[in-house]
Amino acid sequence: MRRSCPGATRAGIGRLVVGALMALAAPAMARAQVTVVGPGPAGQVLGRATAAPESLVVSFLSVGPGEELFDRFGHAAIRVRDAATGLDSAWNWGMYDFESPGFVWRFLTGDTRYWMAGYPTPVMLEYYHRYDRAVWEQELALDRPQADSLLRFLRWNARPENRFYRYDYYLDNCATRVRDAIDLVVGGAVRRATEASGSGVTWRGETLRLSAAYPLVAFGMTFALGPRADATLSAWQEGFIPMRLRDALRGVRIGADARPLVAAERTLLPVGAFPEAPAPPSYAGPAALIGFGVAIVLFGLALQARAAAPRVAVGVIGTLWHLTLGLAGTLVLLAGLFTRHHFMAANTSVLLGTPASLALVAVFARGWSPAAGRTTRRAAAGLSALAAACACLALVAHVAGSLSPADWAPVAFALPVHVALAAGIGLHQRAGGAVPSTREPSSAAGAA
Numbered sequence: 196m197r198r199s200c201p202g203a204t205r206a207g208i209g210r211l212v213v214g215a216l217m218a219l220a221a222p223a224m225a226r227a228q229v230t231v232v233g234p235g236p237a238g239q240v241l242g243r244a245t246a247a248p249e250s251l252v253v254s255f256l257s258v259g260p261g262e263e264l265f266d267r268f269g270h271a272a273i274r275v276r277d278a279a280t281g282l283d284s285a286w287n288w289g290m291y292d293f294e295s296p297g298f299v300w301r302f303l304t305g306d307t308r309y310w311m312a313g314y315p316t317p318v319m320l321e322y323y324h325r326y327d328r329a330v331w332e333q334e335l336a337l338d339r340p341q342a343d344s345l346l347r348f349l350r351w352n353a354r355p356e357n358r359f360y361r362y363d364y365y366l367d368n369c370a371t372r373v374r375d376a377i378d379l380v381v382g383g384a385v386r387r388a389t390e391a392s393g394s395g396v397t398w399r400g401e402t403l404r405l406s407a408a409y410p411l412v413a414f415g416m417t418f419a420l421g422p423r424a425d426a427t428l429s430a431w432q433e434g435f436i437p438m439r440l441r442d443a444l445r446g447v448r449i450g451a452d453a454r455p456l457v458a459a460e461r462t463l464l465p466v467g468a469f470p471e472a473p474a475p476p477s478y479a480g481p482a483a484l485i486g487f488g489v490a491i492v493l494f495g496l497a498l499q500a501r502a503a504a505p506r507v508a509v510g511v512i513g514t515l516w517h518l519t520l521g522l523a524g525t526l527v528l529l530a531g532l533f534t535r536h537h538f539m540a541a542n543t544s545v546l547l548g549t550p551a552s553l554a555l556v557a558v559f560a561r562g563w564s565p566a567a568g569r570t571t572r573r574a575a576a577g578l579s580a581l582a583a584a585c586a587c588l589a590l591v592a593h594v595a596g597s598l599s600p601a602d603w604a605p606v607a608f609a610l611p612v613h614v615a616l617a618a619g620i621g622l623h624q625r626a627g628g629a630v631p632s633t634r635e636p637s638s639a640a641g642a643a
Contacts, residue, residue, distance in 0.1 A: 260328070422600050
């Protein structure tokens with residue numbers, strides 16, 4: 196199945212998070228005078244912006260979020276119209292095919308192959324109209340040589356031998372490719388105008404902001420992202436999000452006459468059911484509440500472990516906990532060390548799910564059994580203490596700041612649970628794992 200990338204598969208982080216795994220201020224920039232026109236039927240515009248004297252018109256198309264996770268990050272394309280030939284094509288770099296050989300493996304290792312292609316603009320607009328997604332058009336004030344140069348580049352890039360590239364969610368996606376192509380034909384004017392400015396956002400913040408409709412997946416993404424994702428972005432880097440690039444282009448000027456790059460602006464399709472979140476949500480507070488709540492319940496069960504039901508419950512829940520955290524931490528560690536998902540590297544969140552947790556899968560539930568030997572109980576207690584100590588180290592790393600991701604929500608959630616499980620199994624081990632006898636007392640004991 197072929198799809199057009201929504202700026203990030205977002206996978207870059209979405210599906211990777213499922214398998215292993217992605218206060219805002221408006222940029223202060225001078226804005227060009229633009230004409231905003233209301234939308235008509237799909238693929239049409241009611242009203243007109245100032246027409247360019249040349250027959251070849253180049254526009255930047257930015258597409259707003261959609262319903263699905265992989266559509267939450269928008270999309271981008273370059274539209275080229277030629278009144279003389281009837282050409283009206285939208286060129287994008289977001290094509291991928293789930294059914295291509297090795298797609299899943301390439302995706303998991305950060306070596307996904309995307310490609311660029313051009314399609315009739317009305318077809319593209321009808322598609323986004325059907326899925327209730329906003330589309331904005333910014334007509335670019337390119338002179339004829341610049342427009343010709345861009346069209347030649349697009350046609351060259353669309354050739355089979357040139358169209359493929361290694362997709363990177365943050366650094367090389369469907370929006371950054373559009374940005375770079377425009378910057379190329381205006382002699383670097385876009386980069387010069389945006390490198391020194393920005394709105395104070397980060398890679399992580401933008402990821403969480405645009406995936407806010409999927410809080411569980413977003414929590415998994417913030418667990419998987421390392422400290423590199425917390426770098427403050429320039430407006431140039433913010434262009435990995437199509438809507439940010441749209442805003443940044445309004446402040447760019449080109450040519451000897453310093454004319455605005457954006458000559459006119461239209462809303463082709465209005466914002467529908469999927470507006471952008473204004474700021475990234477904070478999961479730290481809810482994560483801490485849930486983490487402490489679960490910890491209290493588990494420790495309460497541990498204190499009642501002389502009864503069969505609480506003992507079995509804490510053993511099963513603890514085993515599932517360590518299985519989940521152990522797999523998540525190990526996968527993030529391996530991704531950071533051995534794949535091209537560089538934003539997952541040097542991530543102290545792996546201390547929340549260490550190999551100690553994976554080892555506990557084999558012995559934690561058995562350590563609560565009355566039939567468990569002393570060695571099994573000691574192994575369960577010792578490994579639990581090690582897992583809790585590693586989680587405490589993750590907290591220390593967060594306090595240190597630069598050593599860890601800025602978002603401490605994963606620590607706030609996992610640390611209390613690790614400590615409660617370690618304390619509970621430790622008390623049980625020191626008590627010898629004893630349970631009260633269910634046999635009737637002997638007659639001798641009764642006579643005594």
